Amino acid sequence: MNARPLLWMAAVAAAVAATPPARAADAAAGKAKAAACAACHGPLGKATMPDAPNLAGQPAMYVVEQLKAYRSGARKHEVMSLMAKPLKDADMDDLAAWFASIKVQVQAP
Numbered sequence: 001m002n003a004r005p006l007l008w009m010a011a012v013a014a015a016v017a018a019t020p021p022a023r024a025a026d027a028a029a030g031k032a033k034a035a036a037c038a039a040c041h042g043p044l045g046k047a048t049m050p051d052a053p054n055l056a057g058q059p060a061m062y063v064v065e066q067l068k069a070y071r072s073g074a075r076k077h078e079v080m081s082l083m084a085k086p087l088k089d090a091d092m093d094d095l096a097a098w099f100a101s102i103k104v105q106v107q108a109p
Helices: 004-018 027-036 060-072 078-084 089-101
Strands: none
Touching: 027 089, 060 078, 060 089
16 A cells, blocks of 8 residues: 555645634624724715725625735725725724625615
8 A cells, every 4th residue: 555645644634733723704893993994985884985885795705805905005096005004814804794794785776
């Protein structure tokens, strides 16, 4: 029997065991952190500025990706780049969880 597959499986198992558990996003913490977003995006994620998007009900993954793009400079916006720069990944996850948790209703005209 070839020991190579067993060594590979043992290495993968060790790597998985050494990986810290993922931190769950906290929507309540995100709500508190979103106070800084309210001026443009509204306290419940419904934009108050004409050039700001609504964030209520947006998928968390989308919000995180956009914040990371602003933070890295891949996406450019003078205000959002400044707002996203100090955010840690956990902050982004919390904000995204908050905005994703807001229920949005759509009505036909």
